[in-house]
Amino acid sequence: xxxxxxxxxxxxxxxxxxxxxxxxxxxxxxxxxxxxxxxxxxxxxxxxxxxxxxxxxxxxxxxxxxxxxxxxxxxxxxxxxxxxxxxxxxxxxxxxxxxxxxxxxxxxxxxxxxxxxxxxxxxxxxxxxxxxxxxxxxxxxxxxxxxxxxx
Numbered sequence: 001x002x003x004x005x006x007x008x009x010x011x012x013x014x015x016x017x018x019x020x021x022x023x024x025x026x027x028x029x030x031x032x033x034x035x036x037x038x039x040x041x042x043x044x045x046x047x048x049x050x051x052x053x054x055x056x057x058x059x060x061x062x063x064x065x066x067x068x069x070x071x072x073x074x075x076x077x078x079x080x081x082x083x084x085x086x087x088x089x090x091x092x093x094x095x096x097x098x099x100x101x102x103x104x105x106x107x108x109x110x111x112x113x114x115x116x117x118x119x120x121x122x123x124x125x126x127x128x129x130x131x132x133x134x135x136x137x138x139x140x141x142x143x144x145x146x147x148x149x150x151x
Contacts, residue, residue, distance in 0.1 A: 005072040007091070010083070011144050014062040014076035020120055020143055021074060024093060027064040030073065083145050091148040099134065107136040114138040114150045 011017050018029055036042035039061055040053055063075040095113045096106035107129070118124055121143035128137040137151040 007072050007074045008077050009074065009146060010079040011076050011146070012078065012080075012082065013144065014078050015060045016143055017076045018061060018064055020117075020122070021076075022064050023120055024117055024122075024142075024148075025064070025066070025071070025074070027071070027074065028067050029061040030063040030065045032061075087147055090146070093148065093150045096136065096151055103134055103136060110136055110138055110150050114140060117150070 009017065009021075022028060032039045032042040034042060034045075036045065043053060044050075062078070063073055065071075065073050093113065096110050098106075101109075114122075114124065117140060122140040123145075125139040125141060125147065128135065128139065135151075137149050139147060139149050141147050
């Protein structure tokens with residue numbers, strides 16, 4: 001049985017998160033499928049009503065993809081309710097290089113990525129750097145409050 005993985009993130013403003021997560025993951029906005037010129041054209045061809053397209057806009061992608069085709073598609077599903085509790089699943093952006101890289105270098109890589117994401121709208125929740133531990137990570141929230149880690 002073939003299984004593919006899509007990560008779905010509930011949110012209030014999909015287009016805002018498309019921009020943020022493209023930068024965070026090195027992804028690109030997903031092009032419209034089937035040779036459609038725009039997402040609006042694609043959705044109209046799929047039978048979505050003009051009324052629904054006008055309400056949503058339907059123009060911009062609400063999903064992002066790995067340009068190299070290795071990582072999962074990420075879809076930002078618009079939902080009416082705000083996030084109210086800590087998410088039980090989160091993403092780890094592994095930029096440090098693993099335990100084979102000296103801690104000082106891992107710390108530099110993680111800090112640089114976290115700083116870049118903070119400038120894009122992320123909020124730093126905490127830094128994980130226990131004295132004597134061979135570990136360094138930063139826990140952040142994306143612009144809508146979804147938690148993730150840079151390790």
